[in-house]
Amino acid sequence: MPSNRIAATVAAAALIGGGAGAAITIAAGHGSSHADATTTVVAQRANVANGDLTVGQIAKDATKSVVEIDSTTTSSSSPFPGGGSSSAEGTGFVYDTKGDILTNEHVIDGASSVKVKFSDGSTYKATIVGSDTSTDVAVLHVDAPASKLQPLTLADSSKVQVGDGVVAIGNPFGLDGTVTSGIVSAVNREISAPDNAPIVGAIQTDAAINHGNSGGPLLDLQGNVIGITSQIQSDSGGNDGVGFAVPSNTIKQIASQLVSTGKAEHALLGVTPATAVAGVRITSVESGSGADKAGLQNGDVITVVDGVAITSPEQLRALIESHKPGEQVTVKVRRGGDTKTFEVTLGSRSS
Numbered sequence: 001m002p003s004n005r006i007a008a009t010v011a012a013a014a015l016i017g018g019g020a021g022a023a024i025t026i027a028a029g030h031g032s033s034h035a036d037a038t039t040t041v042v043a044q045r046a047n048v049a050n051g052d053l054t055v056g057q058i059a060k061d062a063t064k065s066v067v068e069i070d071s072t073t074t075s076s077s078s079p080f081p082g083g084g085s086s087s088a089e090g091t092g093f094v095y096d097t098k099g100d101i102l103t104n105e106h107v108i109d110g111a112s113s114v115k116v117k118f119s120d121g122s123t124y125k126a127t128i129v130g131s132d133t134s135t136d137v138a139v140l141h142v143d144a145p146a147s148k149l150q151p152l153t154l155a156d157s158s159k160v161q162v163g164d165g166v167v168a169i170g171n172p173f174g175l176d177g178t179v180t181s182g183i184v185s186a187v188n189r190e191i192s193a194p195d196n197a198p199i200v201g202a203i204q205t206d207a208a209i210n211h212g213n214s215g216g217p218l219l220d221l222q223g224n225v226i227g228i229t230s231q232i233q234s235d236s237g238g239n240d241g242v243g244f245a246v247p248s249n250t251i252k253q254i255a256s257q258l259v260s261t262g263k264a265e266h267a268l269l270g271v272t273p274a275t276a277v278a279g280v281r282i283t284s285v286e287s288g289s290g291a292d293k294a295g296l297q298n299g300d301v302i303t304v305v306d307g308v309a310i311t312s313p314e315q316l317r318a319l320i321e322s323h324k325p326g327e328q329v330t331v332k333v334r335r336g337g338d339t340k341t342f343e344v345t346l347g348s349r350s351s
Contacts, residue, residue, distance in 0.1 A: 052165065052221035052222060053221055053222060053223055055167055055179065055181045057223075058167045058219055058221070058223045059167065059169065059179040061223055062093075062152060062167075062169055062217065062219060062223055063119050063169055063177050063179070064118070064119050064120075064148075064150060065093050065094045065150045065151065065152045066091060066092070066093045066119065066169045066170070066177070066216060066217060067091070067092045067093065067094070067101060067116045067117060067118055067119075068089065068090075068091065068092075068116070068117040068171045068174075068176045069089065069090045069091060069092045069101075069103055069107055069108070069114060069115070069116055069117075069126075069140070069215060070087060070088075070089050070114070070115045070116075070117070071087065071088050071089075071090070071107060071108045071111035071113070071114045071115075072086070072087045072111060072112055072113045072114075073086050073087070073088075073110045073111055073112055074112045088107065088111075089171060089174055089212055090103060090104060090107030090108075090171070090212065090213075090214045090215045090216075091103065091107075091169075091170040091171045091212065091213055091214060091215045091216030091229075092107075092116065092140065092215045092216070093152050093169075093215075093216065093217045093225070094148075094149050094150055094151045094152060095139065095151055095152075095255060095259075096149070096151050096259075097146060097149045097151060098141075098149075099141050099142045099143060099144055099149055100129065100139050100140070100141055100255075100259055101116060101126065101139065101140040101141070101142060102137070102138070102139060102140075102215070102228065102251065102255060103138050103139075103140060103214075103215030103228070104136050104137070104138060104214045104215040104228060104230050104246075105131040105132060105133055105135075105136045105137060105138040105194055106136055106194050106214065106230075107138070107214050107215045108128055108131065108138050108140070109131075109133075109194065111128070113125070114126040114127075114128065114140060116140060116142050116144075117176070118144070118148050119176070119177055120148075122144070122148065124142040124143065124144050125142070126140040126141060126142045127140065127141050127142075128140055129141050129258055129259060129262060130257075130258035130259075130261070130262035130263055130264070131258070132254050132257075132258065132263075132264040133193060133194045133195040133197075134193050134195055134197040134199075134264070134266060134349075135193055135197075135199055135246060135250055135251075135254050135264070136193050136194055136199065136228075136230050136246055137228065137246060137250070137251055137254045137255060137258070137264075138215075138258070139255055139258040139259055152217055152219070152223075152224070152225045153223075153224045153225065154224065154225050154248045154251060154252050155220055155222070155224035155225060155226050155248055156248070156249065157201065157203065157226050157227060157247035157248040157249045157250075158201075158249060160184055160187055160203060160220070160226050160247075161184065161187070162183075162184050162185065162186060162187060163183055163184060164183060164184045164220060164221070165181065165182075165183055165220070165221045166181065166182055166183060166184055166205050166207050166218055166219065166220060166221075166226070167179060167180070167181045167207070167218075167219045167221070168180045168181070168182075168205070168207040168208070168209055168213060168216060168217070168218050168219070168229055168243075169216055169217055169219070170209070170212060170213035170214075170215075170216030170229060171212045171213070171216070172208075172209075172210035172211060172212040172213050173210060173211060173212050174212060175212070178213075180207045180208040180209070181207055182205050182206040182207030182208070182241075183205065183206060183207075184203060184204070184205055185204040185205055185206050185242070186203075186204040187201070187203055187204070188200070188201055188202075188314070188318075189201075189202040189203070189204050189244060190202060190314050190317075191230070191231055191244050198314070198317055199246055199250070200250075200314055200317050200318040200321060201247045201249070201250060201318055202227075202230075202244045202245065202246060202247060203218065203226060203227045203244065203245045203247055204242065204243070204244055205218060205243050205244075205245065206241040206242070206243070207243065208239045208241075208243075209229050209232050209239055209243035210232070210238055210239050211238075213229045213243075214229065214230060215228060215229070215230075216228070216229050217229070218245040225248050225251075226245070226247070226248050227245025227246055227247050227248055227251070228245055228246045228248075228251060229243060229244075229245045230244060230245060230246050231243065231244045232244070250321070253321075253322075265324075265325050265348045265349065266321060266325070266348070266349045267320050267321065267323040267324055267325050267327065267346040267347070267348070267349070268286075268289060268290070268320075268325070268346060268347040268348060268349040269289070269290060269291050269316075269320050269329075269344065269346060269347075270285060270286040270288075270289020270290050270291035270292055270296075270347060271283075271284065271285050271286070271289075271291045271296060271302075272284040272285075273302070273313035273316050273317070274313060275312060275313060276301050278301070278303065278311075278334075279301040279302055279303040279310055279311070279333075279334060280301065280302045280310050280311075280312065280313055280315075280316050281299070281300070281301050281302075282296060282297070282298055282299065282300045282301070282302065282333075283298065284298055285297065285298055289347050290344045290345045290346050290347045291331075291344055293344075293345070294331070294342040294343060294344040294345070295342055296331065296333065296342060296344070297335070299335070300333040300334070300335050300340075301333060301334040301335075302316060302331060302332070302333050303332050303333060303334055303339070304330075304331070304332040305319055305320075305329055305330070305331050305332075306319070306329050306330055307330075320346065323346055324346075325346055325347060325348035325349075326345065326346065326348075327345075327346050328343055328344065328345050328346070329343075329344050329346060330342070330343055330344075331343075331344050
């Protein structure tokens, strides 16, 4: 007999940066909740006064581009005749007019079949174009009429600021077309991908995100996508007001690769970084990597990469992720009392 698994896994997240495994603790007192709600309303009114769209306008325009995703996984190890199956529901949105759909990798992980349902109820079988476990991004494809394929625009997530108004659209608990709103609570968070790789530059929001929102768009008040809602931090398993989205700039980079080749590659420097005074200390160098071939050593403190002062391991990872394999970066390090400069050709890390 088939068994159902919980809809749309929005995984509980542990933030990296306050220490490995550090969790965010939220005070849930009445006064605190009232203050947060008041702040959100004031911010939204100010944004609308500045010419941005209302939540209602965004919902009306964007909901038709948001889809429900139903993925089914079959298992030959089931004790029941013919094997067993499990299903998961998530969210996605139209990426281009060719029929490509963006979602989270964990929504379709292990799926033997995937269906996509549009806001008008029409349903289409989807094929998996490609997925990336290191950024939790996946691309599906549907053969749907052009009239249904209205892509959402990916914004520049580097311009997102704390306090900006946001809108999330998804299918929490199977309730398709659910719209929630809030603000950007923090930027440049670091969350863990399904393969435990760090996803840098994640956007934190207090917009309600629950099981089923995974893969849905987090939109700014111009109706453009600034991220894919992917995780929540929660003691209860439900929305505690701390959600995270993979930033749109990461999505752009990965989605274009998946559409072109079906797989994504990530630039690799080849060092393990640790926090240090005025830089990032190298605690190990991968043998045969670009860093190794260029001459970087264990104990070196990286101070500058391509003219950018390096202050944290997260910043270093983000900078390297912005490059492509095979590109060259200039790395300055402090070794003893000397400053040395190296030209490093980045390697490739496939997820």
